[in-house]
Amino acid sequence: MNPLKPYYQTIASMKEKGLYTPVRVLESPQGPWVTIDGKKLLNFCSNNYLGFAQDKRIATAAIKAIKKYGVGAGAVRPISGNLALHMEAEKALAKLKGAEAAFLLPGGFIANIVAIATIVGKEDIVISDELNHASIIDAIKLAQVKTKFIYKHNDMAELEARLTEAVAVAKTPKSDGTKPVILVVTDGVFSMDGDIAHLPEIVRLAKKYGAVTMVDDAHGEGVLGDGKGIAHHFKLAGKLDIEVGTMSKAFGVLGGVIAGKRELIEYYRQKGRPYLFSTGLTVADAAAVIEGVKILTKSKSLVRKLWDNAAYLRKEFQKLGFDTGVTQTPITPVMLGDENLAKEFSAKLLARGVFATPIKFPMVAMGKARIRVMPSAGHSKKDLDYGLRAFAQVGKELGVI
Numbered sequence: 001m002n003p004l005k006p007y008y009q010t011i012a013s014m015k016e017k018g019l020y021t022p023v024r025v026l027e028s029p030q031g032p033w034v035t036i037d038g039k040k041l042l043n044f045c046s047n048n049y050l051g052f053a054q055d056k057r058i059a060t061a062a063i064k065a066i067k068k069y070g071v072g073a074g075a076v077r078p079i080s081g082n083l084a085l086h087m088e089a090e091k092a093l094a095k096l097k098g099a100e101a102a103f104l105l106p107g108g109f110i111a112n113i114v115a116i117a118t119i120v121g122k123e124d125i126v127i128s129d130e131l132n133h134a135s136i137i138d139a140i141k142l143a144q145v146k147t148k149f150i151y152k153h154n155d156m157a158e159l160e161a162r163l164t165e166a167v168a169v170a171k172t173p174k175s176d177g178t179k180p181v182i183l184v185v186t187d188g189v190f191s192m193d194g195d196i197a198h199l200p201e202i203v204r205l206a207k208k209y210g211a212v213t214m215v216d217d218a219h220g221e222g223v224l225g226d227g228k229g230i231a232h233h234f235k236l237a238g239k240l241d242i243e244v245g246t247m248s249k250a251f252g253v254l255g256g257v258i259a260g261k262r263e264l265i266e267y268y269r270q271k272g273r274p275y276l277f278s279t280g281l282t283v284a285d286a287a288a289v290i291e292g293v294k295i296l297t298k299s300k301s302l303v304r305k306l307w308d309n310a311a312y313l314r315k316e317f318q319k320l321g322f323d324t325g326v327t328q329t330p331i332t333p334v335m336l337g338d339e340n341l342a343k344e345f346s347a348k349l350l351a352r353g354v355f356a357t358p359i360k361f362p363m364v365a366m367g368k369a370r371i372r373v374m375p376s377a378g379h380s381k382k383d384l385d386y387g388l389r390a391f392a393q394v395g396k397e398l399g400v401i
């Protein structure tokens with residue numbers, strides 16, 4: 001028998017439970033409207049907050065860079081693939097975030113692995129919010145940390161209790177004689193619910209107990225703090241030890257970033273394995289990041305439009321009787337609970353011209369399925385009303401409202 005057969009059988013059972021994900025194919029740019037199977041659909045589920053994925057200015061900057069540099073870095077950066085564009089993009093990002101230095105990697109997932117697994121090992125300690133992103137969870141696994149504490153979502157009393165325990169554990173030096181690192185790590189904006197970490201309190205507690213702070217700002221960049229991210233939102237620029245981010249959400253391209261003190265970034269550049277053994281960003285991505293920072297720095301209008309749209313959408317969903325959970329940001333979950341209900345809801349939306357994929361296990365806990373609506377600066381009021389009408393119809397049809 002084929003030893004891989006049990007995996008294939010899993011597919012059948014996933015389909016039964018509504019856990020199988022059919023992946024749609026976009027035949028158009030990633031914009032407020034997309035074409036799927038030849039049909040024009042309202043796009044209610046991208047992370048393209050500001051429309052940067054199809055922004056003409058950014059596309060032009062990328063094309064210009066390609067004409068000058070070609071398409072690829074051609075090697076890992078420490079060997080021969082370190083482009084002037086990479087350095088320029090890093091400088092721009094550091095400035096935007098108000099950090100001493102920034103470090104670009106080929107994705108946010110990878111950035112979390114570098115940020116965590118490079119400074120935390122078996123004998124160190126990690127304290128992590130239970131709703132942190134999968135890439136943080138996997139980075140902690142990769143670090144093989146023996147002492148890890150998962151605290152209840154955003155529960156600062158539990159965080160303090162865990163810090164106290166961690167401090168006790170850290171009294172025993174590591175086998176090389178040094179003191180264990182205590183790392184407190186959290187998503188900035190929680191990607192499935194849209195609520196924000198209590199970062200000022202996290203920073204205060206971490207400082208009190210001598211822990212290192214790390215925030216993953218994937219959904220905060222381009223969104224919070226006039227687009228400069230969560231550190232600016234909370235006036236904490238320069239006060240966080242490690243800030244991770246992604247170029248793959250509001251920036252509309254691909255890439256990850258770590259920002260922090262110059263010495264820390266230098267350490268990552270010497271020791272981060274995914275940096276040492278994986279090729280640098282493409283020319284188009286690096287050029288797009290530079291142009292994206294320029295646009296964010298010049299004008300707040302896109303960020304404002306995004307928030308206006310988000311506020312309108314949330315208010316109207318609530319008026320209709322939908323449960324939008326605990327969101328504080330443009331991430332607008334429409335809570336449904338049952339996996340199959342979410343799947344059916346999404347299919348019916350699609351038939352009415354709205355593209356909004358269901359979010360279900362393992363992206364959220366079992367029984368907490370939802371449709372996560374993502375407004376963008378590119379949507380008009382008319383677009384939002386079109387989507388709301390479809391939600392109202394399907395919601396009534398399925399007895400949700």
Ligand SMILES: *Cc1c(COP(=O)(O)O)cnc(C)c1O
Nearest residue numbers: 107108109133191218246248255
């Ligand atoms: C999307 C996301 C990532 C991964 O970023 P990529 O650049 O897409 O790899 C990491 N952390 C959080 C919180 C995210 O939402």
